[in-house]
Amino acid sequence: MVPAYYDNRHIRRLLKGNTVTTVLPLITEVFVLVHLTGMAILVGAFIINMRAKSNFPFTLMVWGAAIQLFTGTILVGLAYMSDDAPDNLKITIKTLLATGALIAAILGAKRQSHGESKLQPFFHTAGGFAVINLIIAVLWNAELYV
Numbered sequence: 001m002v003p004a005y006y007d008n009r010h011i012r013r014l015l016k017g018n019t020v021t022t023v024l025p026l027i028t029e030v031f032v033l034v035h036l037t038g039m040a041i042l043v044g045a046f047i048i049n050m051r052a053k054s055n056f057p058f059t060l061m062v063w064g065a066a067i068q069l070f071t072g073t074i075l076v077g078l079a080y081m082s083d084d085a086p087d088n089l090k091i092t093i094k095t096l097l098a099t100g101a102l103i104a105a106i107l108g109a110k111r112q113s114h115g116e117s118k119l120q121p122f123f124h125t126a127g128g129f130a131v132i133n134l135i136i137a138v139l140w141n142a143e144l145y146v
Contacts, residue, residue, distance in 0.1 A: 028078045031071050038067030042101065043134060046127025056123040058109035065102035065126065068133075072098060090140050094133055101129035 042064030045057045072094065079086045108122030 024078065024082055028075065028082070031075050031078065035068060035071040035075060038064045038071060039130070039134060040064075042068060042130045043127070046123070046130060049123070050127070052123075053120070054117070056108060056112065056119055058105055058112055058119075058123070058126075061105035061123075061126050062102065062109055065098060065105050065130070068130075069095070069098045069102055087140070090136065094136055097129045097133040097136070101126045101133070104129065 042061055045060040045064065049057055076086055076091055104122045104126035108119050108126065111122065112119055
C-alpha cells in the first residue's frame, strides 16, 4: 500500500494528458501578466513625470524596462515552444526599442546619482522608446478597418 502523500493520482487528473500543452499556457499567461506590469511601470512613470524638469524616476524606469526586456525574451521563447512562431521583424524592432529604453534609463539613473542636471533627454528617450514599443505591440497585427 502506497502512503497517501506519495499518491499523485490527483495531480495526474489535473494535468490530463501532455504536461507541456497543459502547463505552457499557464506559464505564458503568468509571464504576460509580469510583462504588462513592467510596461505599466515604465510607461506610467514616463507619462506621470513628462512635464517634470528634475527628479526623474529613473529607478522605476530601469526596473520597468528590465522587466519588459527579460519577460519579453521569455515570451518569445515560449511562443516558439508552442508552435506559435512570432513575427521575427516585429520582435527584432521591439527588442531594439526595449534595449534602447533600458540603456537610456540606466544612463539617466547613473548621471542623476552623480548630480548632473541635464537629464531630460535620457528620460524622454527611455519613455519615448517605451511608448513606441507599446504602439508597435498593439497595432502591428491589428486589423484596422479603414
